[in-house]
Amino acid sequence: MNFNQLKVFCLVAEVKSFSKAAKLAHLTQPAISSQIQSLESTLGATLFTRTSTGVYLTDAGQVAHHYIKKMLLIQEELNDQLRLHDQYLP
Amino acid sequence: MNFNQLKVFCLVAEVKSFSKAAKLAHLTQPAISSQIQSLESTLGATLFTRTSTGVYLTDAGQVAHHYIKKMLLIQEELNDQLRLHDQYLP
DNA sequence: GTCCCTTACGTCAGTCGTAAAAATG
DNA sequence: CATTTTTACGACTGACGTAAGGGAC
Numbered sequence: 001m002n003f004n005q006l007k008v009f010c011l012v013a014e015v016k017s018f019s020k021a022a023k024l025a026h027l028t029q030p031a032i033s034s035q036i037q038s039l040e041s042t043l044g045a046t047l048f049t050r051t052s053t054g055v056y057l058t059d060a061g062q063v064a065h066h067y068i069k070k071m072l073l074i075q076e077e078l079n080d081q082l083r084l085h086d087q088y089l090p
Numbered sequence: 091m092n093f094n095q096l097k098v099f100c101l102v103a104e105v106k107s108f109s110k111a112a113k114l115a116h117l118t119q120p121a122i123s124s125q126i127q128s129l130e131s132t133l134g135a136t137l138f139t140r141t142s143t144g145v146y147l148t149d150a151g152q153v154a155h156h157y158i159k160k161m162l163l164i165q166e167e168l169n170d171q172l173r174l175h176d177q178y179l180p
Numbered sequence: 181g182t183c184c185c186t187t188a189c190g191t192c193a194g195t196c197g198t199a200a201a202a203a204t205g
Numbered sequence: 206c207a208t209t210t211t212t213a214c215g216a217c218t219g220a221c222g223t224a225a226g227g228g229a230c
Contacts, residue, residue, distance in 0.1 A: 142205060
């Protein structure tokens with residue numbers, strides 16, 4: 001599980017579309033599809049229901065979204081704190 | 091940045107040794123060294139001071155340790171919550 | 181036909197282990 | 206010399222893009 005997968009997951013959850021997320025992330029749809037499948041595999045749960053009108057979070061997906069948002073927020077705080085620090089190398 | 095790196099980082103921070111962490115994680119010392127170097131590179135900060143008597147967290151390393159522990163805790167909560175869910179596939 | 185997601189496949193970066201090197205006590 | 210970390214190198218896994226496939230409107 002890596003943070004790129006988590007960012008892609010949150011992006012898809014927001015725009016409710018793999019293809020739109022792909023454009024926003026400057027990736028291809030297959031890359032998005034692969035990332036989501038990989039995340040679903042490691043978490044052992046289906047995160048999205050795929051329909052012709054769009055993709056939507058399952059119950060498990062909503063749970064995951066809640067925690068993953070928190071993790072990404074903490075990651076940003078970490079980066080912010082390190083940027084203020086001495087050992088930071090631009 | 092992936093979660094294996096974060097777990098290795100926390101392990102090294104606890105045992106203050108790459109070699110001991112390697113044994114505990116069932117990896118080799120070079121693998122630990124590489125993971126830490128990679129994490130230091132992505133965070134843009136030196137996390138450990140390497141001495142002959144052991145490795146110790148730098149100031150930036152202590153900051154990172156604080157946030158990374160929180161991220162790993164949330165990851166565990168996520169796994170716990172998903173395990174209670176319907177869509178969970180063993 | 182059009183749009184969207186998935187599968188298949190070749191390519192390239194990242195990670196591991198083994199082996200050798202460098203540094204410290 | 207013993208211990209620990211780092212570097213070098215070959216092998217493997219994982220992620221990407223291109224191209225083709227399948228389903229819904």
